[in-house]
Every structure is written in structure tokens, then in C-alpha cells.
Amino acid sequence: MADRIKVGFIGLNPDSNWAFNAHLPALKTLTDDFEITGVANSTPESGQRTAEAHGLTAFDTPADLVTSDQIDLVVVTVKVPHHFELVRLALNAGKHVYCEWPLGNGLEEARKLAALAEEKGVVAVAGTQAxxxxxxxxxxxxxxxxxxxxxxxxxxxxxxxxxxxxxxxxxxxxxxxxxxxxxxxxxxxxxxxxxxxxxxxxxxxxxxxxxxxxxxxxxxxxxxxxxxxxxxxxxxxxxxxxxxxxxxxxxxxxxxxxxxxxxxxxxxxxxxxxxxxxxxxxxxxxxxxxxxxxxxxxxxxDASLYEGKPEFPGARNVAGVYARMANDIRSGSRTAPSFADAVELHxxxxxxxxxxxxx
Missing domain, CATH: 3.30.360.10 (Dihydrodipicolinate Reductase; domain 2)
Known part of the structure; x- marks a missing residue:
């Protein structure tokens, strides 16, 4: 088995909200490909609570998380106004990124992030999981x-x-x-x-x-x-x-x-x-x-296609995006919804x- 992709979350609560309800169940069905490693939230205390609840490493700041060798993929699941700053931070650190949709607060932010992702040559996915x-x-x-x-x-x-x-x-x-x-x-x-x-x-x-x-x-x-x-x-x-x-x-x-x-x-x-x-x-x-x-x-x-996948449709769809992303990271393909796709939607x-x- 290839080395698992190490995932760090920015914006993961210990027991509620979208990342908890959709991303965690999705990744639990893809353990051959992904390992959830770390978390950074708006405060060190918040990150520590989540880390203790899920057995993760807590980082004091998002900057600490994105520059860590423990992280290959940064997942950004915070409110839209913070997407640009945090995604840019992760891209500049050379990390792969999964950012919730909308990619940016408007078209211009999305265009800047897509251009930066292209420049860095990483896999950059926008979460249009439908x-x-x-x-x-x-x-x-x-x-x-x-x-x-x-x-x-x-x-x-x-x-x-x-x-x-x-x-x-x-x-x-x-x-x-x-x-x-x-x-x-x-x-x-x-x-x-x-x-x-x-x-x-x-x-x-x-x-x-x-x-x-x-x-x-x-x-x-x-x-x-x-x-x-x-x-x-x-x-x-x-x-x-x-x-x-x-x-x-x-x-x-x-x-x-x-x-x-x-x-x-x-x-x-x-x-x-x-x-x-x-x-x-x-x-x-x-x-x-x-x-x-x-x-x-x-x-x-066909009913068989649902077997082994999360029951919650949101988590099931997010798992589908992660599965495509894992393949893109490993093979160089571009099958997951990309930042370039997000710009076209914006x-x-x-x-x-x-x-x-x-x-």
C-alpha cells in the first residue's frame, strides 16, 4: 500500500458542523488512502479540544499546520470570508488543498487562488461535492x-x-x-x-x-x-x-x-x-x-454502488471527491473538482x- 496522505484540518470542531458531519465520515471510509493527522482552529484552545477528542496533533496556528512535515493535504472548512487567506497560506507552503465551496468570496479571489494553485503544481480541489x-x-x-x-x-x-x-x-x-x-x-x-x-x-x-x-x-x-x-x-x-x-x-x-x-x-x-x-x-x-x-x-x-459508503448523502458525496483526489495526487490525473472548475462556476x-x- 502506498503511503497514506496525511490530512490537516483548518476548521474542525470536536462534535458538530460540516467538517465533523461530512468530512470525518467520508475519510473513515478511505483509510487506505488518507490519515487524519492534525488540526488548527481559530484559537489554540479550540484546536486542542478537537485534537483531544479525535486523537490528532493540535497546531497553535494555521501557519504552523501548513508548514508541518506531518501534513500533505490541508482541508479548509471555515467560513467563506477566511478561505482566501488560509488557502493561499497552504498553497504557498506547497501543500495539496481541499477547500469548501465557494472557493473565494467572489470571482476575483477564486481566480487568484486558481492561478496560485497552478503555479505551485499541487492538487487543489474545491468542494462542489454534488x-x-x-x-x-x-x-x-x-x-x-x-x-x-x-x-x-x-x-x-x-x-x-x-x-x-x-x-x-x-x-x-x-x-x-x-x-x-x-x-x-x-x-x-x-x-x-x-x-x-x-x-x-x-x-x-x-x-x-x-x-x-x-x-x-x-x-x-x-x-x-x-x-x-x-x-x-x-x-x-x-x-x-x-x-x-x-x-x-x-x-x-x-x-x-x-x-x-x-x-x-x-x-x-x-x-x-x-x-x-x-x-x-x-x-x-x-x-x-x-x-x-x-x-x-x-x-x-445500482444499489451495490452504495455499499461501504456513508449513509449521510453529504458525507458520501464528499467521500467521492476525496477518492478522486487521492487518485489525482498519486497518478497526476485531474479528476476531482478543481480550482479551475471553481473559477468557471464563480x-x-x-x-x-x-x-x-x-x-
Whole structure:
């Protein structure tokens, strides 16, 4: 067995949050490839608590972690405004990097990080893990094999979960547009990455963003605070193939449809559904019908593909990204979602933002 890739986390809590719930279970299924070695958090005390809980080495600062010989791969799982500083630190130390999506707080930060990763020649992965979902990979195969024939149109409705009129204190930062973690940045961005994998590049797009709520209630305290992130995002246009595109993301959740993605073609139709608009972390269900069929039936990946993988879809998808990354580090391939891919996705979001701003 090749030497395991030694992983250091920046932003791992001992018993909660995304890194704990998704990254740790993912890596536990890939122990032939990875060894979780160290952690650095916002304070030495926080890092020490996590290290003691998980049997890791605590580093006082992120700078100490990224320069350590104990670390080959730096995983950045902190809030978006801190991505640029910490990822740049790791890249300049010559480490491979896995950074949560969004890669940067806006397009320019993403471009700078992608250029630096290219210069350093390391494997730099952005965590658009919906692209590694078994269901998305299967959907891509169905479309490529002509299940629906020529794609005529695609439409998508998604609920953000957050971004309505209430939030917790811990998540309030998502409601401030300046932090780069809006509904269009996170659930819509993750989902668009999957749409692009399945249906190809986006063509001309026109967008509108609106607000039902200008303030948000922080449930911990009852405080009313400003809200600058839109809670309704509507996009229409075309895929590069010419297929029509219609997309609507809305804040919060509702009693009806929280995720519905339809693909309609000359020979068939596909519906993808879920309980929330975060394609990167929910169980996706695929149904379809083609030819002479008149009713949709389940078109899921083979059940055997799920064996040995985490039950939580978010962790399962993250494991898929890590598996690709391990292969890239060992073989020199580039199969995992890269920083260059992230820049292209940031460019799509930037086009949507500029269209909505000019509306």
C-alpha cells in the first residue's frame, strides 16, 4: 500500500458542523488512502479540544499546520470570508488543498487562488461535492446514453432552507451578502455545478433577484438584524446546447416542492427530487420515462454502488471527491473538482449577479 496522505484540518470542531458531519465520515471510509493527522482552529484552545477528542496533533496556528512535515493535504472548512487567506497560506507552503465551496468570496479571489494553485503544481480541489454524487454520475450517464434523446429544456426549483426571515446566531453571516455565502452562492451554486456536469455549459442567462424580507430574526436572542442576501433568485436562458433553462431558488422551506429538477427531451423525460435545494448534501431520487412509456419509474444507480459508503448523502458525496483526489495526487490525473472548475462556476454566478443588478 502506498503511503497514506496525511490530512490537516483548518476548521474542525470536536462534535458538530460540516467538517465533523461530512468530512470525518467520508475519510473513515478511505483509510487506505488518507490519515487524519492534525488540526488548527481559530484559537489554540479550540484546536486542542478537537485534537483531544479525535486523537490528532493540535497546531497553535494555521501557519504552523501548513508548514508541518506531518501534513500533505490541508482541508479548509471555515467560513467563506477566511478561505482566501488560509488557502493561499497552504498553497504557498506547497501543500495539496481541499477547500469548501465557494472557493473565494467572489470571482476575483477564486481566480487568484486558481492561478496560485497552478503555479505551485499541487492538487487543489474545491468542494462542489454534488458532482461526485452517485445519482449525478448516473444521471450524466443516462443523458449521455440518450435516455431523453436531444435535451429540449430543463427546469429547476430549489428551497435554500436558510435565507428567509429567521436564523440562528451562528448562521446569521449567511444573510450578509458581503460574506459570499448567500443562497445563490451555496445551494444554488452547488446545484449548478451538478447541472453543468450533466447538461454541459450554460449559454445566455438573464436573472432577477428579489427580497420578501429585509430583516431576519435571530432566534437565539429575538433580535431583528439587517438582511442583504436575496431570498428569491430567478434565472432563465439557455444551455450552450440550445436547451431552454428555467431556475428558481427561494429562501426557507415550504410545504410543497423543495427540490425538483426536470430534464425534458425528444425521447423521454427525467425528474430529480429531494427534500431540500442543496443537491450537494441531500438524497436525490431519479425517475424517468422514455419511448412508449407513459409513467415515470425509478431510475436510480445500482444499489451495490452504495455499499461501504456513508449513509449521510453529504458525507458520501464528499467521500467521492476525496477518492478522486487521492487518485489525482498519486497518478497526476485531474479528476476531482478543481480550482479551475471553481473559477468557471464563480463566473456563472458572476454573470447571474451582473444580470440581476442591471435588471
Amino acid at each position: 458532482r461526485a454524487a452517485l445519482e449525478v454520475e448516473h444521471l450524466k450517464t443516462l443523458i449521455a446514453d440518450g435516455y431523453v434523446g436531444r435535451v429540449l429544456s430543463t427546469s429547476l426549483i430549489g428551497s435554500g432552507g436558510n435565507w428567509a426571515n429567521t436564523t440562528s446566531a451562528a448562521l446569521y453571516y449567511l444573510f450578509d451578502k458581503a460574506n459570499g455565502g448567500t443562497m445563490e452562492d451555496i445551494p444554488m451554486g452547488h446545484t449548478l455545478a451538478a447541472v453543468r456536469d450533466v447538461l454541459g455549459d450554460f449559454g445566455p442567462l438573464s436573472a432577477t433577484k428579489t427580497f420578501n424580507f429585509d430583516t431576519v430574526t435571530v432566534t437565539d436572542t429575538g433580535e431583528e438584524r439587517p438582511k442583504t442576501a436575496p431570498d428569491q433568485v430567478m434565472v432563465q436562458g439557455q444551455m450552450a446546447s440550445g436547451a431552454a433553462l428555467s431556475l428558481h431558488y427561494r429562501g426557507g422551506t415550504n410545504r410543497g416542492t423543495n427540490f425538483l429538477w426536470e430534464i425534458n427531451g425528444t425521447e423521454g423525460d427525467i425528474q430529480v427530487t429531494a427534500g431540500l435545494g442543496h443537491a450537494q448534501m441531500v438524497q436525490l431520487t431519479i425517475k424517468g420515462a422514455h419511448g412508449d412509456e407513459t409513467e415515470l419509474t425509478e431510475q436510480m444507480p 463566473e456563472v454566478l458572476d454573470r447571474i449577479e451582473r444580470s440581476a443588478s442591471n435588471a
